[in-house]
Amino acid sequence: MLGGRVVKILSDRFAVDISCGIAEVKSRKKLKREVLPVAGDTVLLEEVAGEYVLAAIEPRKNRIIRPPIANVDFIVITVAPVPEPDFLAVDKMIVNAHKAGICTAVCVNKTDIVPDGFVARIFSQYDGVADKALCVSAAHGDTAELKELLRGKVSCLAGQSAVGKTSLINEICGVKREVGELSEKIRRGKNTTVGVELIKIAPDTYVADTPGFGALDLSGVEPFDLHLYYDEYVAISANCKYRMCTHTVEPDCAVREAVQCGVLNGERYSRYCAIYKELKENNVRKLRRNAYENK
Ligand SMILES: Nc1nc2c(ncn2[C@@H]2O[C@H](COP(=O)(O)OP(=O)(O)OP(=O)(O)O)[C@@H](O)[C@H]2O)c(=O)[nH]1
Ligand SMILES: [Mg+2]
Ligand SMILES: [Zn+2]
Structure with a gap:
């Protein structure tokens, strides 16, 4: 064998x-x-x-359905000034990764063209939320920190189309996978990269290019459990009045208070409420459908 x-x-x-x-x-x-x-x-x-x-x-540590890949140690969620970040999608990816027990990084690419305040906006939301927040530029070959982070792990580079995932992999791995033009992608509404491939960088070190944003479906997450995937909320939830606080409408909620006084990020909290609402509505829809089918 x-x-x-x-x-x-x-x-x-x-x-x-x-x-x-x-x-x-x-x-x-x-x-x-x-x-x-x-x-x-x-x-x-x-x-x-x-x-x-x-x-x-061999038994799998974990298994992502979309894209189909197993034993992932690390998901690097890549964002860039162009295209405009979809933060709701970033948050959902962090929830899914957390649920699967996979570590995350939020990686700002294209620092060669970032406008003032862009990096600060990303870091104020994700530094200390993802396991790591970092900045790179594939165009300038400034990828040493990311390369070091990938060492000894099976990682996925995820993120919206055109943020530069393939460009980063080409730079880090010394390969030449197809990179697409931004304007072309928007016009076609298509991803350049399709299919999953693990590229070996070093012994026990692999990286996969994950086309588009995979795994945004939170169907396995119950609305009341959503807050468990927000470590920064869990950390202070002992101070909420209600033990089962969802941090959305309850009085004397420590999370809401922390948001109001600027200790927790307000943008991320608003999206948390939006995701919570979406999950609740999905449940209602499911119940209605079941009731209809059982008639
Ligand atoms: N200025 C600048 N442009 C970059 C950088 N990295 C990538 N790009 C450009 O961004 C565009 C998209 O890059 P890709 O690497 O194809 O993006 P992708 O994330 O792999 O896109 P999909 O495969 O569609 O998911 C290309 O025009 C790249 O040249 C960077 O660091 N700086
Ligand atoms: Mg690509
Ligand atoms: Zn609360």
């Missing part, structure tokens, strides 16, 4: 990093019926008639 990590799914084979190179192998038919290997899986290869086949998948 030989161990390896799936780095890419090909049409009928799997590209598996086996340290000394990449092996393109088929999967055992039985295994394929039971569970489909995805990028990030650590697997065992078995020699059958002089050829290696993918024989077993």
Whole structure:
């Protein structure tokens, strides 16, 4: 048996990093019926008639559905001055990552063209919320801090189309994946990068380019649990009057007070309330649908 990590799914084979190179192998038919290997899986290869086949998948630490990838240690949410950041999407990504037990970074790219105050606006919302907040510029080759952060981990670069994820990966990994023109992307409304591929930077260090914003669906999150994924709220919620405080409408809420006096970020709190409302409405919709179907 030989161990390896799936780095890419090909049409009928799997590209598996086996340290000394990449092996393109088929999967055992039985295994394929039971569970489909995805990028990030650590697997065992078995020699059958002089050829290696993918024989077993080791237990997964976690599994993201969209994009399909397993055993992710770190999600680097990339933002840039252009396109205009979608902070609601950033918040949802942090909730999903937190729920899956995956660490996050918020990474500001294109610092070569940031207007005054842009970095401060991002840091005031995410420094201390994500596990790390940092600044880079793919265009200026200023990526050392990010490269260091990725070391020894399986990471995903996520973020809106055109923030420069592929440009960063090209810079860090010395590869040449396709980069799209911003105007072209907006016109086509399309992502340049499609499909998941783990690129190996160093031993045990892989990075995946995640096209567009994956995994924004919070369907597994109950509205009353949402605050559990906001570490900065959990930290002070012991001071709320109600033990089950959702920090939205309850009186004597420590979170709301902290927002009012500027200790917690107001923009992020408004979006928290919007997400809470969205989750509650989704639940009502689900209940109505169930009631209708059970009639
Ligand atoms: N000024 C500046 N432009 C950058 C930088 N990084 C990337 N760009 C430009 O931003 C545009 C989009 O870059 P991509 O790397 O294709 O963006 P992406 O995030 O991979 O986009 P998708 O694959 O569609 O999700 C290109 O025109 C890049 O040249 C940077 O650091 N500074
Ligand atoms: Mg790309
Ligand atoms: Zn509260």
